[in-house]
Amino acid sequence: MEFYETTLKGMKKLLSDFNEDKYADIVQNCLEKWQAHKDVECMLSEFSDTGKFRAFKFNPADFSSPEQALWTNQLFGGLVAMMIRLGSLILQGHSVGIDFIRSNFGHSSEILTGFKCTSCGRFYTSSLDIEKFISMPMIAKGITDGLEKKNLDDEIDRIMSMSSPQIEKERNKTKLRCVNTNILISDGRPTFCTSCGNKKIAPCRFLKSVKEPVFVPLNS
Numbered sequence: 001m002e003f004y005e006t007t008l009k010g011m012k013k014l015l016s017d018f019n020e021d022k023y024a025d026i027v028q029n030c031l032e033k034w035q036a037h038k039d040v041e042c043m044l045s046e047f048s049d050t051g052k053f054r055a056f057k058f059n060p061a062d063f064s065s066p067e068q069a070l071w072t073n074q075l076f077g078g079l080v081a082m083m084i085r086l087g088s089l090i091l092q093g094h095s096v097g098i099d100f101i102r103s104n105f106g107h108s109s110e111i112l113t114g115f116k117c118t119s120c121g122r123f124y125t126s127s128l129d130i131e132k133f134i135s136m137p138m139i140a141k142g143i144t145d146g147l148e149k150k151n152l153d154d155e156i157d158r159i160m161s162m163s164s165p166q167i168e169k170e171r172n173k174t175k176l177r178c179v180n181t182n183i184l185i186s187d188g189r190p191t192f193c194t195s196c197g198n199k200k201i202a203p204c205r206f207l208k209s210v211k212e213p214v215f216v217p218l219n220s
Helices: 002-017 021-037 041-046 066-091 098-104 127-149 152-161 165-180
Strands: 111-117 123-126 183-186 201-208 215-218
Touching: 002 021, 002 066, 002 127, 002 152, 021 041, 041 066, 066 127, 066 152, 098 127, 111 127, 111 165, 111 215, 123 127, 123 201, 127 152, 127 165, 127 183, 165 183
Parallel strands: 123 183
Antiparallel strands: 111 123, 111 201, 201 215
């Protein structure tokens, strides 16, 4: 299955881009086994509880910002999820088309995380929370588009830029929802309420409304 091979190549590229040569070589070894013998168990086993990727983490020092770290880890996680899904289907003898992948891979974001002042009820979210909210749907679409158009490496680079027109559009739409809901966007977790000075700030969640460009506070 071409989609499976392309996914492995995408994983190797991302690992190589962040100087994870040891792990890129592991993927290359499994890729060669796939090309020679259509072996998918090699790669699946490396992500099992006893596999070489069981404790893998990107080096935090390689990231220029928390946002880049978030997108990189989410992107690698998306590629791993695609590899496992395709590998499992191959083992079961199924042939998978792009329509099936689009229907069964990824999900829309419904919940934005944030914070609430326990005194006056002021709502907050952070720039990183917004990135978390938009990243997985955008990554799932990028991976699927890359498989369909046979340009997954280009999609990986586009996602990692974090500034493509579509990503910026989704980022701005989410910010607008926050403004419409009177949610203040901060650089990080607030240590005190800018409205009343209270220092007790609790975690909070907001549900994306399907009818209006707003969020609905949950558990408030």
